[in-house]
Amino acid sequence: MNFRLAAVMKRSVTLELINRDIVYTRPYIVLLNGEELMRENRNVISIFGLEPDTEYRIAIILAEGGGEEPKWLSFRTAPESVLLDVRAFGALGDGKNDDTACIQAAIEACPKDGTVRIPKGRYLTRPLFLRSGLSLWLDRGAVLLGDPSREHYPRLPGMTERSDGKGGFNLGSWEGDPETSYASLLTGIELRNVDIFGEGTVDGNADRSDWWEEHKTKRGAWRPRTIFLCRCRCIRIQGVLVRNSPSWTIHPYYTDGISLYNVTIWNPPDSPNTDGFDPESCEDVLLLGCRISVGDDCIAIKSGKARMAGERRKASRNFALRNSILERGHGALTIGSEAAAGVYRVEASLCIFSGTDRGLRLKTRRGRGPDCFYDEIYFHHIRMENVPMPFTFNMFYHCDADGHERYVQSQEALPVNAMTPGIGAVRAENIRCSGVDSALLCAYGLPERPIGAILLRGIDAVFLEDPERPKRQVLMMDDFPPMRGMSIYAKNIGSLKLENISIRGAEKEPILQNISDYESRAFILR
Incomplete structure (x- = not known):
């Protein structure tokens, strides 16, 4: 069986099988240094418990009936300067006493290329600030538990004027704007080369605090994330469970080169604004073998609102998602709507979307910002299970207080200017959809700037059979009717190409308006 080394760290490694299977494959055996280590069937696995700066040989063979000779790969784990245990610094891990100072002391004392180990236990803590060159190891059974009292959270100012006259210094952020927010349980500011790994848990503890109450009100500062990474480079997160977030769960902000391997993100289905992973103005992002189940969008790619796009314009680029499961969210993979600087080159493949309201969701509107353009969006080899609306592209998204203004919602062709958003090329191939309800594709472009090109190829869709089920709201825009059983609705599109499409159980033929090609x-359609 062919595989590759996806990530080699100090005490762990992630492997990815090379095949066309979606998330799972035939059972196989992992051999490490000639001995059986584990039996698995996932395409992406992480192995822990390795020693630093040590040579290993690894192979994968079929569990039954293979008979093939193992193909060995050799790798060497990264060197480690020192291993510091937080209990040696006085942390108790009893879930009652405040361990913040002890853990922060271990972080501050850790030299470059060192590791801070958090062993089994429940460590009640306020926000912790990470350092460059650090590895944070959450061992199996270790839980970082967020302090439930907001009074114990420092604030990150949204914007502070620099003394040297070079503009503002931005730290806090809230939904695309530079706003004062509480520091997150794990906070990183301008870090380089940080690993967070292990089989432990980072628990925001929002289910036992008041973060989800009056969630639309700024109380002291805006709600924290669980992991916030501001202007960082080369961050890897591997294996951990992140749960019960006060708001967005993992929020990389102007951060490049972030990778998640076998990370699980879980929030209750009714928890507000608890997106799973929100890269904002980030480049070179990879999610591999992850599982995300949350109360809002599973993944939402953003690049700020108009102010940040004007002052610190940075598009999000080069996003890859593979062999992952996205569950329960409003959208499995969403782009926007706070993406005023644009989003380019997004690829999702070999994934399962299960029970999300929408599959691929693009949302934007007039007035978003000077470079709000989405392009080169590619989805392929994906299975959507009980996803009512697999593809929704909405250029009239009525978010924020001004989202219902005439300028945003007008159906007339308005003059094109810097605040006119755009969607370029979107391609979806080899996708199976079951449990479709409202519409397979609902795409609504602007009359003055239609969606550039949509290609659907090799799509198999099966609608729900209940003809009495209620209609649902597909697009969050004014005066757009709820739908049920719509095969394809497309309006204001430059090019729409449908190839090898099978739709079963839809009630309505495609409705196409203002399609140039x-x-x-x-x-x-049957």
């Missing part, structure tokens, strides 16, 4: 091949 339309092509349909092997489109079967």
Whole structure:
């Protein structure tokens, strides 16, 4: 069986099988230094308990009936300067006493290329600030538990004027604007080369505090995330469970080169604004073998609102998602709407979307910002299970207080200017959708700037059978009717190409309006 080394750290490694199976494959055996280590069937696995600066040989063979000779790969774990245990610094890990000072002391004392170990236990803590060159190891059974009292959380100012006259210094952020927010349980400011790894848990503890109450009100400062990374480079998170977040769970902000391997993100289904992973103005982002189940969008790619896009314009680019499961969220993978600086080159493949309201969700509107353009969006080899609306592209998204103004919602072709958003090329291939309810594709472009090009190829969709089920709201825009059983609704599109499409159980034929270039091949509606 072919595989690759996805990430080699000091005490762990992540492997990815190379195949066309979605998330799971045939059972196999992992051999480490000639001995059986584990039996698995996931395409992406992480192995812990390795020693630093040590040579290993690894192979994968089929569990039954393979008979093939193992193909060995050799790797060497990264060197480690020192291992510091937080209990040696006085941390108790009893879930009652405040361990913040002890853990922070271990972090501050740790030299470059060192590791801070958090062993089994429940460590009640206020926000912790990480350092460059650090590895944070959450061992199996270790829980970092967020302090439930907001009075114990320091604030990150949204914008502070620099003394040297070079503009503002931005720390806090809230939904695309530089706003004062509480520091997060794990906070990183301008870090380089940080690993967070292990089989432990980072628990925001929001289910036992008041973070989810009056969630639309700023009380002292805006709610914290669980992990916030501001202007960082080369961050890897591997294996950990992150749960019960006060708001967005993991929020990389102007951060490049962030990778998540076998990370699980879990928030209750009714928890407000608890997106799973929100890279904002980030480049080179990878999610591999992750599982996300939350109360809002599972993944939302952003690049700020108009002010940040104007003052510190930075698009989000080069996003890859593979062999992951996205569950329960409003959108499995969402782009926008706070993406005023644009989003480019997004690829999702070999994933399962299960029980999310929408699959691929693009949302934007007039007035978002000077470079709000989405392009090169590619989805392929994905299975959507009980996803009512697999593809929704909305350029009239009515977010924020001004989202219902005439300028945003007008159906007339308005003059194109710097605040006119755009969507370029979107491609979806080899996708199976079951439990479709409202519409397979609902795409609504602007009359003055239609969506550039949509290609659906190799799509198999099965709608729900209950003809009495209620209609649902597909697009969050004014005066757009709820739908049920709509095969395809597309309006204001430059090019729409449908190839090898099979739709079963839809009640309505496609509705196409203002499509400049339309092509349909092997489109079967039954």
